[in-house]
Amino acid sequence: MTYGLFTGFTAHPGRGAELLDVLLAAAEALRADPACLHYVAGTAEDDPDAVWVWEAWIDRAAHDAALEPPEVRAAIARARPLLAGTAGRTAVRLHAGKGLPGGG
Amino acid sequence: MTYGLFTGFTAHPGRGAELLDVLLAAAEALRADPACLHYVAGTAEDDPDAVWVWEAWIDRAAHDAALEPPEVRAAIARARPLLAGTAGRTAVRLHAGKGLPGGG
Numbered sequence: 071m072t073y074g075l076f077t078g079f080t081a082h083p084g085r086g087a088e089l090l091d092v093l094l095a096a097a098e099a100l101r102a103d104p105a106c107l108h109y110v111a112g113t114a115e116d117d118p119d120a121v122w123v124w125e126a127w128i129d130r131a132a133h134d135a136a137l138e139p140p141e142v143r144a145a146i147a148r149a150r151p152l153l154a155g156t157a158g159r160t161a162v163r164l165h166a167g168k169g170l171p172g173g174g
Numbered sequence: 175m176t177y178g179l180f181t182g183f184t185a186h187p188g189r190g191a192e193l194l195d196v197l198l199a200a201a202e203a204l205r206a207d208p209a210c211l212h213y214v215a216g217t218a219e220d221d222p223d224a225v226w227v228w229e230a231w232i233d234r235a236a237h238d239a240a241l242e243p244p245e246v247r248a249a250i251a252r253a254r255p256l257l258a259g260t261a262g263r264t265a266v267r268l269h270a271g272k273g274l275p276g277g278g
Binding site for chain 1: 210218264269273
């Protein structure tokens with residue numbers, strides 16, 4: 071089953087843009103991973119330090135495996151000092167819809 | 175700025191599948207709307223009555239306008255009796271990432 075994940079990060083004051091850059095670099099790296107269907111990042115409408123990521127993967131195992139490579143671990147290490155906390159994490163068994171390759 | 179929206183709905187016990195059907199019918203209708211980039215729906219991993227929708231639109235105005243047509247209002251009317259409540263709604267100014275036409 072296609073796996074969706076919506077995650078919120080709270081950056082230290084004024085560090086939201088840096089955190090977003092780290093996440094968007096991860097998105098670029100994931101362009102080469104066919105198991106990653108979506109990896110998009112942005113900020114809350116009223117708070118540039120509230121950073122949100124939506125991900126969609128062919129399944130949960132693919133998502134979990136993608137956390138292992140050294141370059142991903144390095145990106146997580148770069149992000150960690152920018153983080154004041156997390157702001158929610160919701161996993162979704164994606165059934166279907168517009169925007170997924172093959173429609174679901 | 176690309177507009178993302180992650181919304182949670184709580185269906186009455188046992189009505190999650192019906193609610194999902196209404197939402198997925200909306201997703202089908204939105205295939206014809208170029209302003210809608212993503213509209214995918216699914217359920218929580220541990221609760222089939224917790225239904226989640228991720229949307230991405232070219233901008234917020236396009237999202238708001240898409241709620242107006244009669245067929246969408248009819249779909250909302252069909253969904254309403256299935257709903258026990260909502261479970262969060264997060265709007266995101268999407269900067270970029272994998273899976274958005276044009277990359278962001």
